[in-house]
Structures are given as C-alpha cells and as structure tokens.
Amino acid sequence: MNPSxxxxxxxxxLNQFRHDRRTVALMILMPSLLLILLRFVFNTEAAxxxxxxxxxxxxxxxxxxxxxSITTLRERTTATLERLMTMPIAKLDLLFGYALAFGLVxxxxxxxxxxISLTWLGLSIDGSVWxxxxxxxxxxxxxxxxxxxxSAFARTEFQAVQFMPLFVMPQVLLCGLFAPRSxxxxxxEWLSNVMPLSYAVDALTAVxxxxxxxxxxxxxxxxxxxxxxxxxxxxxxxxxxRTP
Amino acid sequence: xxxxxxxxxxxLRVRRGKRLVLRDVSCAIPQGSVTGLLGPSxxxxxxxxxSVVGVQIVESGAVTVLGSPxxxxxxxxxxxxxxxxxxxYADLTVAENxxxxxxxxxxxxxxxxxxxDEVGLRGHESQLVSSLSGGELSRTSLAVALLGKxxxxxxxxxxxxxxxxxxxxxxxxxxxxxxxxxxLLVSSHVMDEAARCERLLLMRDGELLAEGTPDxxxxxxxxxxxxxxxxxxxxxxxxx
Numbered sequence: 001m002n003p004s005x006x007x008x009x010x011x012x013x014l015n016q017f018r019h020d021r022r023t024v025a026l027m028i029l030m031p032s033l034l035l036i037l038l039r040f041v042f043n044t045e046a047a048x049x050x051x052x053x054x055x056x057x058x059x060x061x062x063x064x065x066x067x068x069s070i071t072t073l074r075e076r077t078t079a080t081l082e083r084l085m086t087m088p089i090a091k092l093d094l095l096f097g098y099a100l101a102f103g104l105v106x107x108x109x110x111x112x113x114x115x116i117s118l119t120w121l122g123l124s125i126d127g128s129v130w131x132x133x134x135x136x137x138x139x140x141x142x143x144x145x146x147x148x149x150x151s152a153f154a155r156t157e158f159q160a161v162q163f164m165p166l167f168v169m170p171q172v173l174l175c176g177l178f179a180p181r182s183x184x185x186x187x188x189e190w191l192s193n194v195m196p197l198s199y200a201v202d203a204l205t206a207v208x209x210x211x212x213x214x215x216x217x218x219x220x221x222x223x224x225x226x227x228x229x230x231x232x233x234x235x236x237x238x239x240x241x242r243t244p
Numbered sequence: 245x246x247x248x249x250x251x252x253x254x255x256l257r258v259r260r261g262k263r264l265v266l267r268d269v270s271c272a273i274p275q276g277s278v279t280g281l282l283g284p285s286x287x288x289x290x291x292x293x294x295s296v297v298g299v300q301i302v303e304s305g306a307v308t309v310l311g312s313p314x315x316x317x318x319x320x321x322x323x324x325x326x327x328x329x330x331x332x333y334a335d336l337t338v339a340e341n342x343x344x345x346x347x348x349x350x351x352x353x354x355x356x357x358x359x360x361d362e363v364g365l366r367g368h369e370s371q372l373v374s375s376l377s378g379g380e381l382s383r384t385s386l387a388v389a390l391l392g393k394x395x396x397x398x399x400x401x402x403x404x405x406x407x408x409x410x411x412x413x414x415x416x417x418x419x420x421x422x423x424x425x426x427x428l429l430v431s432s433h434v435m436d437e438a439a440r441c442e443r444l445l446l447m448r449d450g451e452l453l454a455e456g457t458p459d460x461x462x463x464x465x466x467x468x469x470x471x472x473x474x475x476x477x478x479x480x481x482x483x484x
Contacts, residue, residue, distance in 0.1 A: 008347035015344075016335045019372060079331035083388070086297045088320040089348050242301045242315065244260055 001090045009089075009097025010104075013071075017105065027067055027105055031059035031113040035121060045122035052123045053204040054177040056113060056132070060140035061197060062168045064106050066161070068147030072098065073160045076151065082243075091236040099144055099232055106140030107133075127207035135207060138224050139200040143168075145231035152238035171197035176205075196227035250275040250396055250427035251296055256305035258291050265291045267450045268305070273429055273443075278422045280441030281431040282474075288450045289431040290328055293398050296429065297325045310395055321349050324394030328401050328431075330385035334374040338365055338384050341373060342391065351392035359387040362417055364410060378405045386414075397421065397428045403437065415440045435471040446474055453477045 017024050035055060042048045075081045084094065114133055117123040125132060150167050154160035174184070174192035181192045181202075192198045203220040251273040258266040266288045273279045281289050294300035295307050298315020307314035310322055332341045342356045360366055363383040368376065373384055386402050397418075403411045415437075418428050422442070430441070438444055439458055446453040446461070454461055454477050458470060467473035 004350075005348050008344060012333070012336070012340070012344040015340050016333060019335045078334075079327035079329050080333060082294075082299055082327055083325060083331040083345075084348065085299055086320060086323060086325045087345070087348050088317070088350070242299055244301050 001092050001096075002088075005089050006093045006097045006100070009094055010100040013098060013101035014104070017101075023067075024105070027063060028109050028112055030063050031056075031109055032116045034059050035113055035117055039121040045124075048121060049123050049208070051177070052117055052121070053125075053132075053208045054175065054201045056110070056117065056136045057139045057197065057200040057204050058172050058175070058177065060106055060109055060113065060136060061143035061200070062164065062172070063109070064102060064140045064143035065147040065150070065168050066164045068098065068102050068144045069151040069154065069160045069163060070157060072148055072151040073154050073157060077156075081239075085241045091239045091241075092232075095148055095232050095235050095239070098148055099141065099228075102144040103137070103141045106144065107137050110136040110140055123208075125208040127209075127211045131207050131213070132204065135200060135203045135221060135224070138221065138228065139197070139204075142196055142200065142224055142228040142231070145228040145235070148235040149231040149238065152235060171195045174198065175201040177201065196224055199223045248275050249273060250310055251429065252306075252308045253292070253295070254306045256292070256295060256307060257303040258288075258295060258300060259303050260291065265450050266295070269447075269450075269452050270305075271445055271452055271455050273427060273445075275427050276422055276425045277442045278418050278428045278430060278440070279443045279445060280438050281429060281445045281447065282435065282438050283433065283447035283453075285433050287447045289433075289447060290400055292447070293325075293400050293429065293431060296396075297323055297398050321351075321392055322395045324389035324391070324397045324399075326382075326386050326389040326397075326399045326402055330381045332373050332381070332384050332388060335372065337370050337372055338376070338387075339369040341384060342387060345388045346391050349392040355391050359390040362390055363387045364413060379407070379410065382406070383410075383414075395426060397426060397430075399428065399430045401431055401433070403432065411437075435469075435474060438470045444470075446477060448478060448481075453481060 035052065038051065038055060039048045110133055114136060118129065146167055150163045151160060154163060174188060174195055175197045181189055181198060184192060199220040203217055206217050249272040254270045256266050256269045269292060281292065283289055291300060295302055296309060296314055309319055312319055339356060342359060346353065346355055360369060363386050365380065365383055365387065368380060373381060376384065382402065382405060386399065389397055389399060403414055418430065422428055441458065443457055444461060445455050461470065461473050465473040465476045467476055
C-alpha cells in the first residue's frame with residue numbers, strides 16, 4: 001500500500017463529488033429529512049426518542065451502502081478500473097481511498113442528523129454526544145464498506161440497486177428496531193447476532209440511555225469496526241486484476 | 245529497429261464465456277517500433293491487447309512483456325494502456341483526470357502539461373470530460389497512457405472518430421515516440437491506417453493471418469493495397 005496513492009484516490013473521489021453537488025446535498029440531508037418526517041409521524045418527543053437512536057444507525061447505513069455500491073460499480077463498468085488495474089495502485093489503496101472519501105461525507109451527514117435530532121427534534125440522550133457521533137459515523141462507514149464489497153457481485157446497476165434490500169433490509173428488520181432482539185425466536189436471534197447493524201443499534205441505544213461506557217458498549221463498537229474492516233479486505237480480495 | 249522483442253506471445257489461447265476468442269496466437273513485437281494490429285471488429289484484437297497488459301485471464305500460452313510475464317507488478321509503471329472505450333472519469337475535468345493518474349503512476353506533475361500538448365488538448369484543461377466531443381474524449385484517454393515514461397504503449401483504436409489532420413498529428417507523435425525507443429502496439433479496424441505502421445499483425449477470427457512489414461505483405465500477396473492483401477490472405481486461408 002502507498003499512502004500518497006490512497007490520498008490521491010480520496011481527493012479524486014471528493015473532486016468528483018464537487019462536480020455533482022446535487023448528489024452531495026442528497027447524501028448529507030437525506031437521513032435528517034427522514035428523521036424530521038419520523039418525528040412528525042410519531043408526534044411526541046418521547047416516542048421519537050425511543051426510535052431515533054436506532055434510526056440514526058439505519059438511515060446513514062442504508063444511504064451510504066447504496067451510494068457506494070453504485071459509485072464503485074460505475075468504476076467497474078466504465079473502463080477506468082481496468083486501466084487502474086494495469087497501474088501501480090494496490091487494491092487496498094483504491095478501497096481505502098473510497099472508504100476515506102465516503103467516510104468524510106458520512107461524518108458530515110451524521111453530524112447534521114445528530115445536530116438536528118438533538119436540537120429541533122427534541123431527542124434527549126444521557127450519554128456523550130460525541131460517542132453518539134462516533135458510533136453513527138462508524139456505522140455509516142460500515143455501510144460504505146459493505147457497499148464496496150457488494151458491488152463486486154453486481155454486473156449491472158439494476159442488480160446493485162436490488163442488493164440494497166438484500167444486504168440492508170434483513171439487517172434493519174432484525175436489528176431490534178421492530179422487536180427486541182432477545183424476544184425473537186432462536187433462529188432469528190442467531191441471525192440478528194451475526195448481523196453487524198444489530199451491534200451498532202445496541203451501542204446507540206446504550207449511549208442514549210446511560211452515560212456509562214460499559215464493556216458491552218466497547219465490544220459492540222469493536223464488532224462494528226471489525227466488520228467494516230473485514231468487508232473492505234473482502235472487497236479487495238474480490239477485486240481482480242485479471243478478468244475473463 | 246533493434247532485434248530484441250518487447251512483447252513475445254507464444255501459443256496464446258483465450259476463452260471468453262463459451263467462445264474461444266484467441267486460438268494459438270504467436271507473435272513478436274520488436275522494440276522501438278509502431279506495430280499495427282489490424283482486423284475486423286470482433287476478431288480478438290482487444291483480447292490480445294488485454295492479454296499483453298495483463299488484465300485478461302488466459303487459458304494457455306505465454307505472454308512475455310519487456311522481459312517479464314505479462315501482468316507482473318514490475319511492469320505496472322512501464323506500460324501505458326488506453327482501452328477502446330475511453331477510460332477516464334466523466335465527472336472530472338481533463339486536468340483533474342490527468343493529475344489523478346499522474347499521482348497513481350508517481351510521475352512528475354509537469355507531465356500533465358506535456359501530455360495535454362502532445363494530444364492537442366491545450367485550452368480544454370478545465371473542461372469537464374462529460375462535455376467533450378467524442379474525439380476530445382478519446383484523446384484525453386490517450387493522454388493518460390502517455391503519462392510517466394512508458395516503454396510500451398498499448399493503444400486500442402486510439403484514432404477512431406478523429407479528423408484527418410488530428411489523426412496525422414497523432415501518427416507523427418507515435419513515430420517520434422518509437423524513434424526514442426518506445427514500443428507501440430496500435431489497433432485499428434481501418435486498413436488505410438495500416439500503411440502508417442512499420443509492422444503489421446493481421447488478425448481474423450481469433451487467429452493471426454500474417455505478420456510483417458506492409459511492403460512484405462504486399463509483395464507476398466502481390467496485391468495493390470493492404471485491403472486487397474488482407475482479402476487474398478483470408479481467401480487463401482479458406483481455400484486451404
């Protein structure tokens with residue numbers, strides 16, 4: 001790996017965003033708009049405060065997944081990836097370059113969503129605001145990493161769009177948002193235990209309910225980070241220099 | 245022209261899907277020359293070029309490039325490759341594209357201005373690639389291949405859609421690069437470009453029909469032009 005090539009890749013992707021302001025605006029504002037909508041659907045601050053932590057994990061996760069998988073698929077289907085694969089760039093330079101660029105966008109996205117939730121929408125949390133931002137940010141990075149990985153299996157943009165229900169929706173259904181994970185049947189509970197989003201939601205819920213940094217919270221964060229890293233490495237393994 | 249070969253292909257077989265795209269192709273490309281790869285669309289030109297730059301999964305055979313097996317890591321900043329469909333980012337400007345690939349190749353920053361001049365894109369530096377014409381787009385893609393100091397240039401149909409004047413300028417550039425010792429493999433499906441090459445590889449249906457200088461091919465087939473030479477080679481093959 002080479003840090004200067006990695007950073008050049010990040011700068012290139014951010015430059016591409018700079019020329020596509022509408023996509024940037026959508027990425028940064030979408031989770032906040034959905035949270036605002038949800039706040040008025042619930043119509044009470046108490047009900048919103050119960051659901052909001054989980055959704056601070058779900059919305060950025062889902063949006064970063066779809067944006068990343070489409071962007072990388074575009075790189076794979078236009079010949080730029082083939083050209084890069086003949087050049088002295090390590091596959092991890094490319095993937096971490098992508099993760100860093102999308103991670104920066106995700107951080108802004110999460111800061112806006114958390115800011116609006118805590119002020120205007122009346123979300124009250126007992127723990128640290130910064131820890132909330134860190135968890136939601138890590139979770140958005142997880143969405144980015146999974147999106148990079150999933151794009152390896154899509155041949156067309158139609159397929160990539162449909163990976164969103166395949167990779168994201170089961171995690172959303174089983175993360176504890178709709179029913180507590182401990183009350184699920186054992187098969188579903190086991191499934192929810194192997195899905196990384198569950199741990200992000202657990203961590204966010206823990207931060208809103210208490211200011212203690214427990215061992216469980218640290219473990220949840222480590223699991224989310226490790227899953228993101230694993231997805232990136234798997235993404236590098238599935239990226240081939242030689243293709244049929 | 246030196247005698248050592250920059251590229252040596254022996255018994256190359258490539259299957260894409262169910263189709264055998266290259267069947268036992270063997271050829272050598274001498275260093276410091278412009279070699280034209282000609283043949284009708286779908287004959288395997290792009291697959292042969294992909295094998296040379298090391299991005300094609302091959303079934304059997306050997307491809308040696310600048311003394312190393314094709315696709316070796318040590319070749320990655322010695323080869324310039326321009327794919328047939330322009331491989332640049334449509335949502336970046338010409339200069340932004342070149343600066344990025346320049347960083348990946350760890351080539352000096354001054355290369356960006358040099359290659360912009362070489363392909364005649366001065367004045368278009370800050371234009372978004374998506375707003376370029378077809379010819380400007382393929383020249384941007386060609387410019388990326390010229391970054392750094394490539395010893396081998398593999399250019400897949402670099403002159404398609406260019407006006408005659410620009411085409412002539414690019415061929416002058418190719419010949420001046422070759423005179424500095426750079427080896428060029430340039431594909432085309434139009435026979436009138438064949439006469440501009442020092443050496444030709446004529447392909448059809450996944451096989452190499454003939455290999456040699458344009459004059460030798462004309463003499464061997466006693467044809468008036470290269471189009472006729474190609475036809476007589478095809479007919480001779482079918483009769484055999």
